[in-house]
Amino acid sequence: MSAAGASPAVAGTRDVPVANPLFEYLLRVADDRLVLGHRLSEWCGHGPILEEDIALANIALDHVGQAAALLELAGRVEGAGRDADALAYLRDERDFRNALLVEQPNGDFGMTMTRQFLFDAYSVLYLGELAGCGHAELAALAAKAVKEDTYHLRHSGEWMLRLGDGTEESHARAQAALDVLWRFTSELFEFDDVDEGVGVHGIHVDRKALRPRWMEVVGDIAKRATLSLPSDDQPMATGGRRGRHTEHLGHMLSDMQIVARSHPGASW
Amino acid sequence: MTTAPLTREEVLHILDQVKDPEIPVISVVELGVVRDVAIGPDRVKITITPTYSGCPAIQMMQDDMRAALVARGVEQVEFEVVYAPAWTSDWIPADARERMRGSGIAPPGSVREGRAAEPLAVLTRRPAAPVACPYCGSDETEVRSPFGSTACKALHFCNACRQPFEEFKAT
Numbered sequence: 392m393s394a395a396g397a398s399p400a401v402a403g404t405r406d407v408p409v410a411n412p413l414f415e416y417l418l419r420v421a422d423d424r425l426v427l428g429h430r431l432s433e434w435c436g437h438g439p440i441l442e443e444d445i446a447l448a449n450i451a452l453d454h455v456g457q458a459a460a461l462l463e464l465a466g467r468v469e470g471a472g473r474d475a476d477a478l479a480y481l482r483d484e485r486d487f488r489n490a491l492l493v494e495q496p497n498g499d500f501g502m503t504m505t506r507q508f509l510f511d512a513y514s515v516l517y518l519g520e521l522a523g524c525g526h527a528e529l530a531a532l533a534a535k536a537v538k539e540d541t542y543h544l545r546h547s548g549e550w551m552l553r554l555g556d557g558t559e560e561s562h563a564r565a566q567a568a569l570d571v572l573w574r575f576t577s578e579l580f581e582f583d584d585v586d587e588g589v590g591v592h593g594i595h596v597d598r599k600a601l602r603p604r605w606m607e608v609v610g611d612i613a614k615r616a617t618l619s620l621p622s623d624d625q626p627m628a629t630g631g632r633r634g635r636h637t638e639h640l641g642h643m644l645s646d647m648q649i650v651a652r653s654h655p656g657a658s659w
Numbered sequence: 660m661t662t663a664p665l666t667r668e669e670v671l672h673i674l675d676q677v678k679d680p681e682i683p684v685i686s687v688v689e690l691g692v693v694r695d696v697a698i699g700p701d702r703v704k705i706t707i708t709p710t711y712s713g714c715p716a717i718q719m720m721q722d723d724m725r726a727a728l729v730a731r732g733v734e735q736v737e738f739e740v741v742y743a744p745a746w747t748s749d750w751i752p753a754d755a756r757e758r759m760r761g762s763g764i765a766p767p768g769s770v771r772e773g774r775a776a777e778p779l780a781v782l783t784r785r786p787a788a789p790v791a792c793p794y795c796g797s798d799e800t801e802v803r804s805p806f807g808s809t810a811c812k813a814l815h816f817c818n819a820c821r822q823p824f825e826e827f828k829a830t
Contacts, residue, residue, distance in 0.1 A: 456713025
């Protein structure tokens, strides 16, 4: 680890070969959950009704808890002395490996639930596969997380039906959210050299193969919710897995990391 | 330490007196958080597994377990966190479930019977059967919120005795 604090194991912004694919891979899984969990926590005290405020905080807690265990494992794999806190609070935007979808701002409740549904449907498929991988520790974390995310999916799926097939206003907002977020969904199913590089650890999840199953589920809910799926024939956004993020992540991290960075090592 | 080390059974008995801080009628052993105990000359190692990934009570449980063993002369208490096999509410024994019910929390149903093999089935499956009210036993209940006051509970309402109650989620 250099004095500047940047890890040589992180590819940074250039598409250079990744030195430690397993570390990168774990950051991707963990950062999806950390960033989405933090986003959801922004609703705390602002939910439209008390039950939803509690639900969003509960889902946030699950995601942040999943991230903590995954980052702890990532820190050990990296072997540079970074623990989960160091990875969560002391990395810069360009070192985050989450998909762009999860860093998108909460918007209205329809936007938040649509983002959650698109992610949950992906997550239960992905984690379901990961739970069977040959890396025992990662498989165990995935097997635990898939149970939690399945519970989330039921909730977000029910909200898609309620919002889409609800009032004119709720339908319009859910459709608008789907239209805005759709371009961030193809990135979830990208398969690159990092996915290939972890094959030696017994991890062989074919993300591309998950997409048809995801489309089936999302399409079914959209149909029942009287929502129309946006076209894939539009510019799709990508870059999060390599540290190239939308403008929103930096702002979110400044909020999330300020206390830890202002008071290094503080405990309370 | 001058006295003889505690046996494994003695340690488990002590831990069985440590209650879940959020559901104080059941112990951390009954909850299934304690997976194993290993005894060294002056130390005890406890293997634990979290209920939910983000459950904030796990730290308090560790503090309480440590305090209970230190009070009995154990010098060093270590914890090892394991994730496999994933925690399930099926591990909670029958008598602990009855104590849960007695304190106004509907105990979890059986996961093994209720879970579909395909996680995506949650989107199409019919709603689960109503949870019996822990106060009056009626099935005339409805879910008010699938998420409750803690990560492990959901909120229900009984239309027969007109009372809200919590359910320990089956997972």
